[in-house]
């Protein structure tokens with residue numbers, strides 16, 4: 001078979017898959033036209049056998065890469081023993097997982113859920129209840145402060161405080177009780193806090209916002225404002241946490257410890273949805289039997305996989321890789337920051353193996369650059385029109401980081 005006929009057959013197969021998904025599945029995404037069937041480490045393969053470097057890593061759900069042998073072994077073992085009990089009964093995996101995750105976070109206790117949005121909802125519910133029972137806020141008067149440009153998930157309450165019109169429009173009436181302040185602006189937060197404020201919810205780095213890193217000292221200032229006002233600091237580390245930025249949690253870059261860690265994505269190792277909050281006993285004890293829960297949250301398969309993830313994180317190897325390869329990524333990307341040539345970046349933001357690349361005005365759109373990268377064997381996705389987000393699995397090698405940057409440089413120049 002010539003390479004020509006291979007690519008012809010391939011195109012037809014890819015087109016058929018895409019037509020089928022468009023015919024039978026809701027159009028709530030606009031994927032790149034690639035149909036993947038295999039993954040291993042930092043690489044994925046499409047139905048035609050073409051390989052791509054995965055530089056999105058499931059929005060950081062795949063920090064350990066596709067099919068990490070330790071995670072697969074643990075999952076296979078647990079799959080054949082016990083997968084679901086509901087929380088009506090105990091299972092032998094939840095205790096060890098909970099203890100390991102509490103120890104990793106330095107908190108007393110955890111509450112396991114499945115998706116990120118559910119963990120955020122859990123943090124919001126715990127905060128409101130803590131406000132009424134512990135802080136003494138009058139019933140139904142609690143407010144929670146959130147950030148402009150936030151992304152915390154897709155539930156009705158969470159989109160109620162999103163400022164992304166596409167995510168929010170025509171889903172009202174919206175859940176009240178949220179106030180939005182400018183991300184990174186300490187004064188804006190200080191002014192918004194009042195005696196009925198129970199929590200401040202923020203991403204230590206805004207992922208969907210385009211890897212937006214707040215000014216140095218901001219997280220410490222948020223911590224201080226929360227301490228002074230008796231307000232809970234909720235860190236949504238669903239995308240920024242679990243080694244992505246070179247630390248277990250992005251808050252550690254400012255030596256800040258939030259009251260509640262919100263975790264998801266990589267907690268399930270890319271195999272399974274696993275999320276959780278971690279906090280101290282005096283906060284979590286407001287949750288009583290029946291007042292919150294989930295059929296699947298804390299199930300033995302999730303707990304076994306989550307426990308292996310926590311063990312891997314406690315060894316520090318992935319954090320070290322993210323730091324080391326992240327500085328290489330930053331160094332290699334820096335020469336691409338140049339304006340006025342029509343083929344550069346107007347700015348980059350890099351923290352660990354996580355980068356937001358702003359395409360210079362007048363250059364190709366983010367979507368166009370993503371498609372060009374795809375043709376060069378690199379998968380990444382645009383956000384907000386002209387930003388490309390780079391978040392490869394942390395198992396990527398130094399050579400592969402070089403390939404990735406070469407592909408970006410080339411894709412900025414020509415189709």
Ligand SMILES: *Cc1c(COP(=O)(O)O)cnc(C)c1O
Pocket residue numbers: 059115116117118120151152153154203207208236237238239240264265
């Ligand atoms: C992805 C994400 C969520 C939502 O997680 P889901 O598993 O998609 O519900 C929440 N917060 C942040 C910061 C995220 O990146």
